[in-house]
Amino acid sequence: MASKQKLIGVDLGGTTIKFAILTTEGEVQQKWSQETNVLAEGSLIIPDIIESINHHLDLYNMSAEEFMGIGMGTPGGVNRADGSVSGAFNLNWDADHKVYPVRDITEQTGIQTYLENDANVAALGERWKGAGNNAKDVVFVTLGTGVGGGIITNGKLVTGIAGGGGEIGHVTIDPDGYECNCGKKGCLETVASATGIVRVARDLAEQYAGNSKLKSMLDNGDDISAKDVYDLAKEDDVLALQVVDKVSMYLGIALANQANSLNPEFIIVGGGVSAAGDFLLEHVNKYFLEYTFPLVRRTTKLKLATLGNGAGVIGAASLVINEGE
Amino acid sequence: MASKQKLIGVDLGGTTIKFAILTTEGEVQQKWSQETNVLAEGSLIIPDIIESINHHLDLYNMSAEEFMGIGMGTPGGVNRADGSVSGAFNLNWDADHKVYPVRDITEQTGIQTYLENDANVAALGERWKGAGNNAKDVVFVTLGTGVGGGIITNGKLVTGIAGGGGEIGHVTIDPDGYECNCGKKGCLETVASATGIVRVARDLAEQYAGNSKLKSMLDNGDDISAKDVYDLAKEDDVLALQVVDKVSMYLGIALANQANSLNPEFIIVGGGVSAAGDFLLEHVNKYFLEYTFPLVRRTTKLKLATLGNGAGVIGAASLVINEGE
Numbered sequence: 001m002a003s004k005q006k007l008i009g010v011d012l013g014g015t016t017i018k019f020a021i022l023t024t025e026g027e028v029q030q031k032w033s034q035e036t037n038v039l040a041e042g043s044l045i046i047p048d049i050i051e052s053i054n055h056h057l058d059l060y061n062m063s064a065e066e067f068m069g070i071g072m073g074t075p076g077g078v079n080r081a082d083g084s085v086s087g088a089f090n091l092n093w094d095a096d097h098k099v100y101p102v103r104d105i106t107e108q109t110g111i112q113t114y115l116e117n118d119a120n121v122a123a124l125g126e127r128w129k130g131a132g133n134n135a136k137d138v139v140f141v142t143l144g145t146g147v148g149g150g151i152i153t154n155g156k157l158v159t160g161i162a163g164g165g166g167e168i169g170h171v172t173i174d175p176d177g178y179e180c181n182c183g184k185k186g187c188l189e190t191v192a193s194a195t196g197i198v199r200v201a202r203d204l205a206e207q208y209a210g211n212s213k214l215k216s217m218l219d220n221g222d223d224i225s226a227k228d229v230y231d232l233a234k235e236d237d238v239l240a241l242q243v244v245d246k247v248s249m250y251l252g253i254a255l256a257n258q259a260n261s262l263n264p265e266f267i268i269v270g271g272g273v274s275a276a277g278d279f280l281l282e283h284v285n286k287y288f289l290e291y292t293f294p295l296v297r298r299t300t301k302l303k304l305a306t307l308g309n310g311a312g313v314i315g316a317a318s319l320v321i322n323e324g325e
Numbered sequence: 326m327a328s329k330q331k332l333i334g335v336d337l338g339g340t341t342i343k344f345a346i347l348t349t350e351g352e353v354q355q356k357w358s359q360e361t362n363v364l365a366e367g368s369l370i371i372p373d374i375i376e377s378i379n380h381h382l383d384l385y386n387m388s389a390e391e392f393m394g395i396g397m398g399t400p401g402g403v404n405r406a407d408g409s410v411s412g413a414f415n416l417n418w419d420a421d422h423k424v425y426p427v428r429d430i431t432e433q434t435g436i437q438t439y440l441e442n443d444a445n446v447a448a449l450g451e452r453w454k455g456a457g458n459n460a461k462d463v464v465f466v467t468l469g470t471g472v473g474g475g476i477i478t479n480g481k482l483v484t485g486i487a488g489g490g491g492e493i494g495h496v497t498i499d500p501d502g503y504e505c506n507c508g509k510k511g512c513l514e515t516v517a518s519a520t521g522i523v524r525v526a527r528d529l530a531e532q533y534a535g536n537s538k539l540k541s542m543l544d545n546g547d548d549i550s551a552k553d554v555y556d557l558a559k560e561d562d563v564l565a566l567q568v569v570d571k572v573s574m575y576l577g578i579a580l581a582n583q584a585n586s587l588n589p590e591f592i593i594v595g596g597g598v599s600a601a602g603d604f605l606l607e608h609v610n611k612y613f614l615e616y617t618f619p620l621v622r623r624t625t626k627l628k629l630a631t632l633g634n635g636a637g638v639i640g641a642a643s644l645v646i647n648e649g650e
Contacts, residue, residue, distance in 0.1 A: 077620075135486070136486075137483070137485055137486060137490075151478075151586065151587065153476075153478045153479070153481070153483045153490075154478070154479065154481045154483065156478070156479045156481075158462070158478045158479065158587055158588075159588070160462055160587055160588025160589060160590075160621075160624075160625070161460070161461075161462060161588055161589065161590040161624050161625065162588055162620055162621075162623070162624035163588070163620070164584075164585070164588030164618070164620045164621045164624065164625075165462075165478075165586070165587055165588045166586070167585055167586070167588070167618065167620075167621070168585075168586060170585050170618040170621075171582045171585045171586060172578055172581060172582060172585070172616045175574070175578060175616070180618075182618040182619065183618065183619055184615070184616065184617070184618055184619075186616075187618070249500070253497055253500060256497060257496045257497060257582060258586065259489075260489070260492055260493075260495050260496045260497070261476065261490070261491070261492070261493060261496060261583065261586070262476065262483055262485055262490055263483075263484070263485025263486055263487055263488070263489030263490045263492070264485060264486065265485075265486040290509070291497045291500070291509065291511075292509070293489070293492065293495040293505075293507040293508065293509055293512070294507065294508055294509075295402075295487055295488070295489045295492075296485075296487075296489045296492070296495075298487070299485075299486050299487035299489065300485075300486065300489075
């Protein structure tokens with residue numbers, strides 16, 4: 001019998017499912033992807049994943065016995081007790097309808113499957129093979145359509161009692177702030193997600209009277225994005241710089257407080273908005289340094305994510321090692 | 326040879342050193358204490374501890390072989406790499422003078438010694454035998470002269486890369502707030518420690534014109550304490566209630582953000598100020614519920630500490646089990 005030395009990582013998203021076969025050292029040996037078919041209330045998704053894995057194992061002439069396990073990242077709420085998911089709205093899995101990926105994939109591939117939420121899986125990936133340098137304590141925050149995150153302490157993912165661990169997007173940064181989709185006010189997500197940044201831009205534009213291309217675009221009713229805000233700020237647009245400064249202050253305080261509480265080696269910033277790169281990081285770091293106490297200021301470092309979309313499959317695969325211990 | 330089934334816990338404080346002998350199940354079998362002699366730059370403290378342990382083992386007719394280890398909680402900065410402490414000012418151990426308790430106590434008792442900072446040790450104690458119910462994820466905050474804390478995730482203490490883990494007192498709760506001893510502004514400690522609560526009372530009293538015993542006491546120049554503020558609030562003193570409300574808001578937000586990030590089963594509030602009991606907890610809980618997102622609001626609970634001063638020796642002893650694994 002072959003020894004169990006390989007891993008499969010699956011990154012389930014609303015438009016694409018990514019797959020990879022990795023060694024236990026995290027080297028990607030094969031990868032492929034397919035579209036997510038969300039028709040029929042998303043009931044085809046898990047069968048599609050099973051078929052794709054079994055098909056590719058045949059194709060590569062590999063057997064289930066060669067694998068330590070399958071790790072999968074998913075949107076929605078993960079129930080770790082029964083390996084189910086619910087409330088993944090971009091997969092058409094509604095809150096009342098439970099899906100059982102762990103049971104189904106394990107049974108129909110013959111490979112033990114592990115499941116975790118997508119932001120946590122990306123955190124594991126960045127920690128293992130990305131900016132995290134395999135440090136024992138890493139905080140990951142992803143700035144995209146929403147703000148997600150994952151926290152790793154002493155080398156283990158923090159899921160908490162009900163899976164809410166790492167939800168940095170719902171930290172309160174302004175008690176009198178904007179209403180959030182989650183039902184409370186002043187969440188980091190309301191000002192630091194892609195849509196949050198545009199919201200801050202609209203608010204500041206109302207009070208701004210000077211010369212600004214961003215102001216003109218907003219007044220024209222142009223459809224602006226967070227990327228536009230950062231691009232204009234890089235060109236010294238005064239209003240755009242005000243927006244970046246305000247968003248950076250909120251992010252700086254929120255990440256400083258993660259650092260003041262956990263003193264991780266790295267806080268890694270990823271997600272679509274982080275494409276603004278060093279410019280984004282430098283502005284956040286200014287406030288991060290202001291709001292960390294001296295010991296933490298000297299020892300916890302902000303970094304940009306390095307794996308991009310690849311963090312998901314790699315982190316998912318690492319679940320097998322983490323959970324299988 | 327006797328099997329190694331017992332633990333020694335040492336809680337080193339500025340006025341008293343507490344000792345206990347426990348079973349590995351956490352049952353206290355013997356306890357004693359002695360004054361801390363901080364003369365001669367604190368150079369007598371570690372020899373005193375060693376002598377006291379050896380003396381009591383003789384007294385109880387016990388030998389070093391019966392012990393799994395000694396755990397000790399200490400003020401100051403703990404260096405986990407070399408088992409040293411520095412900058413424990415209430416012990417007269419200054420920042421430039423390193424003391425090596427792990428080396429010295431291990432050598433001179435023949436029992437392996439483990440060291441951790443005092444707030445972290447109290448967190449371990451409350452988690453193990455106090456309000457924490459041995460839950461895998463517990464956040465502990467202690468409201469005393471300062472505000473300290475300890476965070477346990479997946480059953481392990483979070484120390485971070487440089488020992489700053491759990492420093493909840495230095496989370497920024499008001500970017501424009503008071504200057505803190507740590508060198509930055511707006512730390513939780515500046516408004517929620519015993520002295521911080523009095524500071525908030527003085528500030529609110531300046532703007533308050535109505536009838537209030539607290540106002541009269543402050544105007545008279547009486548020496549008031551945090552306990553006075555809570556006692557008067559319980560008697561419906563209007564200004565005292567305003568102070569309690571403001572302090573509770575700060576604590577509520579800070580603890581809600583711990584919950585939003587880590588989703589622990591319990592957040593335990595201890596320290597001298599927590600003697601205000603359920604009255605304190607209910608006021609904090611009002612804001613805690615307002616600033617936690619729904620999943621966390623339903624699953625993370627605030628609780629009062631139950632071990633009081635005993636948390637230190639019990640938590641210190643549990644270090645042996647935690648670190649010895």
